[in-house]
Amino acid sequence: MPRRSRVHGASKVWAAATLTAVAPSLFFWVIRTLTGDDGSRSYLSMSSGPCLGWDIYDQVSPWVYPIKAFPLFSYDGAPLIVLGFAGWYLSVRRGRAGLGRIIGRCVAVVLLVLDLPLFLLPTLDAALGPACEAMWGPPELLSRQIGWGLYDCVPPILVLLAVRAPRRAFVRRGPVVRTAAAVLAVTAVVLIPAASASPGKVSTERELDCAGFGDGTVKGLSETDKRFLCAVRGYDRPYDSGVEGWDEVSDQDVVAQGHQLCALATRHGGDTGARAVQEAPQASLAGALADLCPAVAGARQAEEDRRQAESDAYVAKKERACAAHPRHRPKIEPVRQRRATLWTEFWTIDGWEEGYEGNPPELVKDLVGSGLGTLAIWAADEAGSACVTVESYTRRPPLEVRGWEEVVEVGYESPSGALELVDGDGTSVKGLTTRGPGSYRVRVHLRGRELVTQVIDAPDGAVELLVQVFPGKAKKPVVYK
Structure with missing residues (x-):
């Protein structure tokens, strides 16, 4: 065959390889344009145990897919085929046909290395049995995977045909070539695996x-x-x-x-x-x-332990800050005095008696409010902690306003005589009422509100509360400061 005819025929094969590579992308582009469906589907694989094909795929896919995402390999390698054709054609025109064959074979080998795993690996698992076959999804997905994998091998095979050396007589192919051809032919026939087994039991x-x-x-x-x-x-x-x-x-x-x-x-x-x-x-x-x-x-237990340790350290830091404040020295001796670091996520710490929870009262001067069997005291700017001292008396204690920013007193009616303060973490301060059921007065002293509302990162222990509970029949609230 004349040299020009051979080049012309080989060029047609190169063109066929390019069109074969581009065809799927064009097809799906048309489908997507007409229907809005890009054809993508997601499946859950169902199997267990070692499966050689899937294990190899799991190892090679992290580097295969980034390579295939390179523009040169887009459209199933069409740009690389075009580039290879240009190199082959220039080499042949300059009389260096051997170099052209090397360029074409390199293009084919690169594409086969990238595409063959997507065909051979699911085929291998399909041969290993239903368990490994199921790793690749439902039968229709496996059939599609093998079919497209086989199709993707067509362009590089066409490239190899385009650059093959001319032969003057028929040459019998070697055993390796014949075996490979037989495997490809058999695999092309066996594209649809056997129907999957019954779905199995779903226990109640x-x-x-x-x-x-x-x-x-x-x-x-x-x-x-x-x-x-x-x-x-x-x-x-x-x-x-x-x-x-x-x-x-x-x-x-x-x-x-x-x-x-x-x-x-x-x-x-x-x-x-x-x-x-x-x-x-x-x-x-x-x-x-x-x-x-x-x-x-x-791992989750370790993470939970780490978070718990951080939380404990955070709470301990706040408690140390509260403990560092000087203890309040009352003017008269209280029946009980309790100190605690109390927490809230919703502005107030609450006090209640059993059966009266969940009915928070309105606050007087945004500091303290009371109702039958319920009490609420502002403690933080939405979320935070307060250093709280609670004192219980059998008689009215002397008024103290010096050193405090706000002082408000309200009446409180105790239905059971068992009022306690409870914070958002479940910490409680009990024994606030000293004479059982009856009428009481609750006087709340506060300092630190302006600091926590004006400073984003207020110092630990910024909010201090002194809560004094004592018998009293007056009902109206009094704002002392």
């Missing part, structure tokens, strides 16, 4: 014994597996419907996916927030994984 709350009453009937699952299933199904959470998307997935598949996610999280120190865990197909199970995975449970 009682069968799993999530309540712990001993009426579980599920066999073949460990206690950790059962706890994990209870969490996934939402059986152990009264107001939770479980992990969305897994309610109809069989027990066996849920547990298998949990173990797989556990193995992935374990490789990242039990951190379910790791990127690899968050990007896993079964990442939605991470919230329930601590019931199944010791590494995750350990």
